[in-house]
Amino acid sequence: MKYATSLLFLIAVCAGGTLAAAEPSGEKWKVSATMQMAGMSMPSATSEICTQPGGNAVPMKTEKGCELYDVSRVGSTQSFKMRCTGRTAMSGSGQLTYTGTDRYQGKMQVSAQGQTMSTVIEGQKLGVCDGGELNLKAKQVTAQATQPFAVANPNQAQMCRQSAAEATSPALFASMCKDPADIKTYCTAVQTPEKFQTLAATEQANVRSGVSAAIPGMRPLSESAKLCGFNIEQLRAQLCTTAESAGRLGFLTTQCPAQATALAKAQCAGRSYTSISSKYRDFCSAYLNGRR
C-alpha cells in the first residue's frame, strides 16, 4: 500500500510542479493508481490533483533528473516516455486513453534496476480547482524534497532508523541518512549472517546478470563494506567458521563452498531423501541443486 501511495504522491507532486507555469484556475482530477510488481497488485491509492486544462501536457511530471519525452496524442490516446538519470535511474513509458472530457484510464511501466513496475492509473475530473494555491504548495514540496534528508522532517529520521535496522538498501541509506547512530546501526546489522547473506546473494545475482556496478544499489554488499569499512572476504571467512555450529546451513551453502562440500560429504552423500536427518534435508537439497 505504501508503495502505491508513494507513486501516487510522486504523481501528485509532479502534477503540482507542472502547475508552476499554469494559469491560476485548473482542473481538479481524482487519480487512482494501482501498482503491480513481481506479480502482485498493491491496493489502489487515490488522490486529488490539480492540472492545467487543455494542451498536450501529460498530467504527470517526475522530479529533478527525470523528463517526459516523445509525448504524442492521437485521438483519445496520449502516449509518453519517461527517463530519469542519477541515483533514481529508471525509464518507462505510459499511455493514457481519454474516454471523455472528464475521464481517462492509463498504464505506466517503469523499469529500474532490472525490475519492472506496472501501474494502472485512472483519472476522473471532479471540477475546477485553485491552481495558484496548489502551485505554491508544489513549490514548497519541491524545495523541501531537495533538502538533506536528515533534517527534512521527523518522519525522515524515523525512516532512517528503520532503514538502518533493515539494512537492505545501502544506496538509499547512505545517500539519505547521515546520523552516526543510524550508520552504526546499519553497519552492525549488515555484518550479521542473515543480512550479509541476503546482500551477497543480491550482489552475486546482479554480477551474474551483468547489471552495471555504476548503478547505485547494484552491489549492495560492496557498497555496505565501503560505507562501514569492513573487508568482505575477511568477514565472510569469519562468519563461515561458525555457520555450521550455529545451524546456519543456508549461509554455509551459499557463502562457504569449502565447508559446504565437507558437510555434504559427511551428511548427504549416499543418503536417501527419506532417511536423512531432517536437520540436513534443506542443506542437502540446496547443495545438490547448486551442484547441478
Place this chain on the structure above:
Amino acid sequence: MITARTHPSRTARLVAGCVFLWALLARATLIPAGTTTAAPADPYPQTARSYVLIRDGVTLWERQGTQRLPPASLTKLLTALVLLDNDWQPERWLPVSPAAATTPPTRLGLRAGEQVRADDALAAMLIHSANDACRVLVETSGVTRAAFTERMNTRAEQLGMRDSHFVDPCGFDADGQYSTVRDLLKLAQQARGVAELARLTGSSGGALHTRAGRELTFQNTNQLLGRLDGTLGVKTGYTSSAGQCLIAYVRRGSHDVWLVMLGGSQRWWLAHGMINDAFAALPAV
C-alpha cells in the same frame, strides 16, 4: 482551503512518499531474476526433461513446458476426476478381477475375488498410486476401458489440456499416452479444487478393508509430505520411460508454489531445493 499550518505535514507526507518510492526501487534490487515479466528462466536444466514452477500464479522457472512426454501415474488425477464425474458411489463394493490383482506395481496387494469399497480404492489409487486399485475402479466404472479413456480425453479437452492424450487410465506407458507439464498443471489445479481429491492427495497414508475384513495399509508415495514445510499434495509418477514425475503443491503463509516435473531424476532432493528456492526468492516486504 488548505491553511499554511497544514503545509508541513502534507509536505512531509509527500516527501516521504517520494522517498518510499525510492526505497521501493532500492528494494527491487533484492528481487532475483525470474520474478519479472520476462520469459521464465531455467535455472535447473538438469532437474528433469520438463518442468514448470509457479509461485503465486506467476511462472518463475520453466523448461520445455509444452514438450509432450509420458505422464506415468500423474494420469490418475484425471482418472479420479472422471470417476467422480460419472455416477460416483463411494460406498459401493467393487470386485477385484484376476487382471486387476496381477497388475504391475505399484500395487496394494489386492487378491482376485476380494471386494473393496470404491472410496477406499480411490484413496489407494491417489495416495499410494496403487495400480491394482486403479484397475478395479476402471473395470467397474460401467463402461469399457476404451470408453473410459474417451471420457478422460474429453475431460482433458474441457480443461484445456491441448497437448495431452490418454490411452491408459492408470498411467502405464503406451503409444498415444502423453501430456505436458503445462497441461498437467491445469489438471492438478482442477483436482485440488475438488475437496475430496485435495484431501486424499495430501494424506500421509490410509487403510483399506476388504469385504472379508482383510486390512491393507498404505503410505503416500509423495515423499515431500511431512518433510518439506507446507507441502499439501499432489501426485507422483514413475515408469522407466517417463522417469520420475511429480506434481507438488506447497503453501507457506499467503504464498503458494506449484511444481510439475516430467522425466526427472533425484526428484525429491531437487523438488525440495527448487521449492525452497522459490519461497526464498520472495521479495522482502
